[in-house]
Amino acid sequence: MRRSSLALLLAAAVSTPALGQTLTMGAGAPSTSLDPHFFNAAPNSSVAAHIFSRLVERDARVRTFPGLAESWRAISPTVWEFKLRAGVKWHDGRDFTADDVVFTFGRAPNVPNSPGGFGGFLRMVERVEVVDPLTLRIHTRAPHPLLPVDLSYIFIVSRHAGEGATTDDYNSGRAAIGTGPYRLRSHAPGERVEFERNDAYWGQREPWSRAVWRVIANDSARTAALLAGDIDLIDQVPSSDIERLRRESRVALHQIQGLRMIYIQADFSRDGNLPMVADNAGQPIAANPFKDVRVRRALSTAINRQALADRVMEGTAAPSGQWLPPGVYSFNPAVPVPAFDPDGARRLLAEAGYPQGFRLTLVTPNDRYPNDARTAQAVAQMWTRIGIRTEVQALPWSSFSARAARQEFPIRLAGWGSSTGEASYAAINIMGTYNREQRRGASNAGRYSNPQLDALVDRATTILDDEERERVLHDVVKLAMDDEALIPIFHLINTWATRRGITYEARMDEGTRAMAARPAP
Template identity: 85%
Template sequence: MRRTSLAFLLASSVALPAAAQNLTMGAGAPATSLDPHFFNAAPNSSVAAHIFSRLVERDAQVRPQPGLAESWRPISETVWEFKLRPGVKWHDGRDFTADDVVFTFERAPNVPNSPGGFGGFLRMVSRVEVVDPLTLRIHTRAPHPLLPVDLSYVFIISRHAGQGASTEDYNSGRAAIGTGPYRLRSNTPGERVDFERNDAYYGGREPWARATYRVIANDSARTAALIAGDVDLIDQVPSSDLERLRRETRVALHQIQGLRMIYLQADFTRTANVPGVTDNAGQPLPANPFLDVRVRRALSIGVNREALAERVMEGTAAPSGQWLPPGVYSYNPDVPPPAFDPDGARRLLAEAGYPQGFRVVLTTPNDRYPNDARTAQAVAQMWTRIGVRTEIQALPWTSFSARAARQEFGIRLAGWGSSTGEASYAAINIIGTYNREQRRGASNSGRYSNPAMDALVDRATATLDDEARERVLHEVIKMAMDDQAVVPLFHLINTWATRRGVAYEARMDESTRAMAARAAQ
């Protein structure tokens, strides 16, 4: 369901009255930091996109577009040349140059205490050659046709503001000096971020003089704020409110097929004493059950994905058996959603040595994804019926994300948006073997490892021919799903709601940003 609101396309030339030049966005999840390299999570990137720019930007369908780089081209199999946009100024008035890109590439993979960073996007970069202040040549370790796509995820920071700056310096605003369409006015962590327009923005002056990213984690409160006129738009529209909002004449809905998979990820770091995993008497198990692929497959086929999509998500999701939705490059049509088979799940558990099952705690965020805690609760009920007695631990996103990065959970519900629109992004970042030096597995909190799959991914990302690369990526998907590296549940349909008078360009990457909003006729 790829569609862009016609109202948005007609709105760009509509003049705004003075009283309507401020925009307030009601967001369902907070950014955990203003450091644009701290955590590769959608809320963080949404906020950062107001302040910072990237060499390559992405449109609403995640297609690469010129950003700080006006153009790019391969000049050999392992060298790309990027021509930078002249005349770009940092918010403090200093010139943007190639040296800032060099500094960014040095810092982005090495942010202390990052729960899931950006190293995976730079893993193939061997060195950066500065030809002149506006020309870069990026050398890669092997042929890498996806380099422009990778770079569309790395926000560029300035050397003069970022040298020696910590994550806290960005959170406080001291180092949060970008080239983006808005300047930072203030940041109240977990509550709101306020921006003011950057009139010198290279991409053109935005219509909103001020914009606010206001966190309203409670679904009902978010909808109520929109209807009351306290906010101009909301994201993560609660599925239970969709029918009501469709009938509401003061509100418009904007939807697009999303790239985010909601999935389950088990702990692979321990051989025993897995957090929250015991026998039925509450005693620790002698071995980690998740290391047995039969257990992982049992948990997968023990989930009724159709019921989750239809009842829990109320039609705002589609069942999935892999990390890409149909219609996207490298989606493998031979890997469908697993059929619900509770009897088969019990047989697999018995074969694995658990005829009576066991007990687990499934941890989930309760304010990050649409219906996240409700989804986990439904999965818990399904697993309990196959003999895996499941309790739910629901946590706020800020706590959940930090603890997940420390491998504190036995099994967890999470989300991943493959916003590159192809399979290698997830294969490198969430199921690739964790290796800081190779910049692989940055968001692999479960620490799953499959060297054979890693080798296939490396082969795919070095394959220049699109059709040949897609065939290898199909192999990657099948191998990972045969081994049940993660348990995909469904893909989201992204929905925003706006008050009458505001149009919004729905984005496949879920990004909530003032730049996608315009006055509607």
């Protein structure tokens, strides 16, 4: 029935739609806030990029280029000088200055109730010195060659609009005043965000006078809306539709190898019994079973990653055994994809004291990543076969992310895009020991902690020589994966679809934004 419906929609699609001045995007996952410092999640950053700018920007292949800073240089091992772009105006007409950067750096790591913030990117910043309104010097705690990369994640907000403002003030639009290519027009939380072009933008003029970010979480509905002409482009193209759409001349696909790892991480925050974990009689287990590396390794080797990539993802993912895909700086070729070994998994469980297994609930979002709930269901079946009777609880992303940040789940499926293109980003933010003061572990919802790993990451991020730093990062990857800090499953291949007449520059960081769409030449 699904295939027949898709065929009818393809037949009904208009052949060459006239391009209007409004670009409508169909997004598979919602942004949870317009506060650009509230949650380090791809949909939030995609929406924020329309309104706000950063000192350093990233292109589709996550390479840095000048943004609000027109240049930067290290003037000593621990001091960087940034020259800011002259003539930049906030959306309300006021001048952008270095003082706004100082305000931003103080605000970004300290947003109340953030489920996963941006403190990790500023953890090495000791102080910011304003030389003049368009020059600042950033003093770091130690040599930090990745500072420009880190700053490509921090959206700059204005002091005059942001001082005293709450996340609700950004969501209402009162404080959502940026220097980006679009101004905020309206915001219906969880449903749509509308933008209008900022004709005073400091960068390239956008071809669209208006842009609409519309959330369509249902895969079939998203494809149908594109084919019916209701929207101009969609992200997270359903894997089951890709081959058919590829053959359709009135629709274009745009793909790139993504940096996002889909992974599973257990809860390490408790030593005692966990919610939604029980023995086979339904009684709580006195000790947290996930604190035993043998249990974590059993869960990992019980997963047939190739089957998931082939059958659930239908070729739109590649099995992984670490958090970076091959070919990326600091990918460690000595860390293989774990072999599928259910018999070995049973032996590990027996060695750990669970010869008959136990029961657990795997929690997953159902509207955030391609086939997220389907992947969790398949993993649950694999775990059940080795004696761990697994149920799945699938939740909307907005609920899942908030509850995960409060450590409400015993084990969960999630995703992480290492969009810095190197290993320290994930090691600091999702595996680093949670410490708000040190700005480490901002997105470590599982509360994994390994002081040896933290120390190794700290060492790596102070090494100026790229080759030497990569060698130490290889050690970081091996240490984390040997300890099963998390269970990588696969890396996604990012796919967008557009109506004919529109091109889209596919992004490794999954960003869905009007600035990547252009009328076809």
